[in-house]
Amino acid sequence: MKTQNKPTPYTREFEVQKRRRDAPFFEKHAHAGKTIVKVLDYVILCLLTLTTFYPILLVILNSFKNRYTISKKPFDWLNSSNFVGWSNYAKGINQSKFWNAFANSVYITVVSVILILLLSAMAAWYLTRVKTWWTKTLYYLFVFSMIIPFQMVMLPLTGVFGWLMPSDLPSDTGYLYKIFITVLVYIGYGAGLSTFIFSGFIQGIPKEVEEAAMIDGCTTPQVFFRIDLPLLKPVTVTVAVLNVMWIWNDFLLPYLLLGTRAGETTLPVAIQIANQGGYGDINMGAFMAMIVLSILPVIIFYIIGQKYIIKGVTAGAVKG
Amino acid sequence: MEQSIILRSLKGEKREMAKYYKKWFPLFVLPLLICFAFFVILPFGMGFFFSFTKYKTIADCTWTGWTNYALAFSGDSTFWHAFGMTVAFVIVTMLIINVCAYLLALLLTKGLKGTSFFRAIFFMPNLIGGIVLGYIWNLLLNGILLQFDQNLTSKVSYGFWGLVLLTCWQQIGYMMVIYIAAINGVPNEVLESAKIDGASRFKTTTHVLLPMTLPAITICSFMTLTNGFKLYDQNLALNGRTSPDNMLLALDIYSTMFNAGDGNMGPGQAKAVVFFFMVALISYAQVSLSKKGETEA
Numbered sequence: 001m002k003t004q005n006k007p008t009p010y011t012r013e014f015e016v017q018k019r020r021r022d023a024p025f026f027e028k029h030a031h032a033g034k035t036i037v038k039v040l041d042y043v044i045l046c047l048l049t050l051t052t053f054y055p056i057l058l059v060i061l062n063s064f065k066n067r068y069t070i071s072k073k074p075f076d077w078l079n080s081s082n083f084v085g086w087s088n089y090a091k092g093i094n095q096s097k098f099w100n101a102f103a104n105s106v107y108i109t110v111v112s113v114i115l116i117l118l119l120s121a122m123a124a125w126y127l128t129r130v131k132t133w134w135t136k137t138l139y140y141l142f143v144f145s146m147i148i149p150f151q152m153v154m155l156p157l158t159g160v161f162g163w164l165m166p167s168d169l170p171s172d173t174g175y176l177y178k179i180f181i182t183v184l185v186y187i188g189y190g191a192g193l194s195t196f197i198f199s200g201f202i203q204g205i206p207k208e209v210e211e212a213a214m215i216d217g218c219t220t221p222q223v224f225f226r227i228d229l230p231l232l233k234p235v236t237v238t239v240a241v242l243n244v245m246w247i248w249n250d251f252l253l254p255y256l257l258l259g260t261r262a263g264e265t266t267l268p269v270a271i272q273i274a275n276q277g278g279y280g281d282i283n284m285g286a287f288m289a290m291i292v293l294s295i296l297p298v299i300i301f302y303i304i305g306q307k308y309i310i311k312g313v314t315a316g317a318v319k320g
Numbered sequence: 321m322e323q324s325i326i327l328r329s330l331k332g333e334k335r336e337m338a339k340y341y342k343k344w345f346p347l348f349v350l351p352l353l354i355c356f357a358f359f360v361i362l363p364f365g366m367g368f369f370f371s372f373t374k375y376k377t378i379a380d381c382t383w384t385g386w387t388n389y390a391l392a393f394s395g396d397s398t399f400w401h402a403f404g405m406t407v408a409f410v411i412v413t414m415l416i417i418n419v420c421a422y423l424l425a426l427l428l429t430k431g432l433k434g435t436s437f438f439r440a441i442f443f444m445p446n447l448i449g450g451i452v453l454g455y456i457w458n459l460l461l462n463g464i465l466l467q468f469d470q471n472l473t474s475k476v477s478y479g480f481w482g483l484v485l486l487t488c489w490q491q492i493g494y495m496m497v498i499y500i501a502a503i504n505g506v507p508n509e510v511l512e513s514a515k516i517d518g519a520s521r522f523k524t525t526t527h528v529l530l531p532m533t534l535p536a537i538t539i540c541s542f543m544t545l546t547n548g549f550k551l552y553d554q555n556l557a558l559n560g561r562t563s564p565d566n567m568l569l570a571l572d573i574y575s576t577m578f579n580a581g582d583g584n585m586g587p588g589q590a591k592a593v594v595f596f597f598m599v600a601l602i603s604y605a606q607v608s609l610s611k612k613g614e615t616e617a
Contacts, residue, residue, distance in 0.1 A: 031351075041430070045427070045438050062459065074463035120352060123352040123353070125348065127349065142356070145361070151573045152595065153367055155375070155577060155585055157363040160358065185354075185359045187352065187358060189359070207337060249447075251556075268450075271451055272557070282396075288453070293540065294452055298447045310497055317539055
């Protein structure tokens with residue numbers, strides 16, 4: 001059968017078979033090669049996964065260890081001589097008033113991001129729809145502010161912040177007022193990127209929809225809140241993700257504005273201060289526990305909103 | 321009143337919505353503008369002013385002209401060391417992060433099973449704040465160096481490469497996500513026609529995929545560049561503020577400003593102004609480069 005099918009020379013089929021016969025080894029065994037490559041790919045990916053998790057697992061492991069063994073033998077597995085159970089966690093939470101710092105972080109992040117979303121969407125809409133020389137100037141000013149590094153403004157900002165502090169600020173609850181002003185500061189610094197991204201999106205919304213709404217009797221705020229705002233949903237996710245990631249992890253701004261007293265500042269600051277011995281002695285065990293506690297909510301949040309976060313980051317990069 | 325638009329449109333007049341929107345400025349823009357002007361633009365302007373003064377507190381500053389700039393960039397200043405360190409750091413991380421991220425993105429766009437799972441894992445370090453990351457790696461790297469009776473501060477290069485390692489570990493996942501989106505955005509027909517024309521996988525990647533994802537490469541390169549320039553938290557947590565050896569620019573500025581022996585924050589502010597111009601220059605280069613790419617495409 002096979003011999004009958006053998007093609008005569010100088011036909012296309014003959015050439016194809018010849019080429020296949022003379023092909024280099026790896027091409028001939030392309031199928032086996034593909035499997036090997038696939039296995040290799042997975043080996044690489046799994047190794048990288050391990051590399052990604054290892055530093056975090058190391059901290060979790062150490063958070064259950066005796067404080068004196070952490071810096072000397074960080075790689076030792078848990079055993080009866082170094083295991084201390086949850087006592088590091090208890091100490092870490094008490095020493096730094098961890099839950100107060102956590103609540104402050106949550107409050108600042110949530111309130112700032114909601115206000116940034118609302119106010120910049122409104123401003124972006126206005127600046128995109130009303131085109132005059134001063135709206136253009138304002139828009140470019142917002143965009144320009146994205147490139148200002150924080151180091152440039154941190155010293156004057158502490159001064160401006162100081163002006164807003166009344167002299168009779170109560171020492172026990174005064175920090176709540178500081179946190180309130182800090183939210184306003186975050187609105188100012190979030191304005192640039194958020195307005196920029198929103199405005200790029202609003203340009204794509206046809207004006208005719210708004211005209212139709214107005215003819216149907218909508219007032220200007222109704223046009224925005226009922227017609228445009230629902231349409232902004234996908235881009236809102238992007239802006240929210242970028243702002244949450246930034247504000248939740250921000251260190252220098254709350255460090256300078258809120259100060260360093262236990263329970264009156266945000267999580268990143270509390271962790272830095274704990275490491276500097278600002279809450280009594282430097283207890284490595286308690287410190288490890290604090291790090292684990294601060295990572296945990298982020299990871300849970302990530303598991304829930306993973307899809308949106310990655311989408312938001314991708315869209316943000318393309319626009320930013 | 322706004323209903324008169326109906327009459328106008330019936331008459332076939334040019335409808336101008338902006339006219340009706342205009343008076344709503346106080347509601348739509350003013351709240352944001354107040355926060356923005358008071359906390360961003362005002363301090364920004366004051367920053368320039370303070371860089372020319374001997375600044376102790378906001379009430380106690382006297383005009384000194386260019387003295388701060390002379391002080392900040394004099395021979396015994398830490399500025400040039402920090403600047404050299406930053407430039408080296410930025411070049412190294414920019415190369416490593418982008419090359420690794422692109423290779424990883426290629427691996428994860430092959431259509432393997434579990435791609436989105438791995439993508440999610442590699443991105444995860446970006447959600448953890450710089451301070452926490454710095455201390456995690458401090459534990460790990462000091463633990464390793466301890467086996468050789470060393471630590472991160474015993475040599476400048478240890479601190480430097482430690483910081484490079486940390487930054488790569490964190491940011492490769494971020495850039496990878498952007499590259500994956502860019503590679504997936506390349507139309508399948510283009511890749512298939514390259515294959516039909518006899519291009520090998522390698523050639524398809526270098527001659528088709530790479531040029532077609534050039535905008536993403538530009539974005540990611542500049543992102544890593546500015547991230548490296550502005551890096552502060554990781555540097556503070558990993559290398560500390562005790563010695564200037566491993567300080568990048570942002571940390572050096574902070575330390576000049578708030579740890580000055582005589583309490584004069586002017587020189588630190590002068591450094592910050594120069595730092596601003598550097599970052600602005602990079603951003604300007606990015607904008608003009610991507611504009612050029614757009615017109616060519």
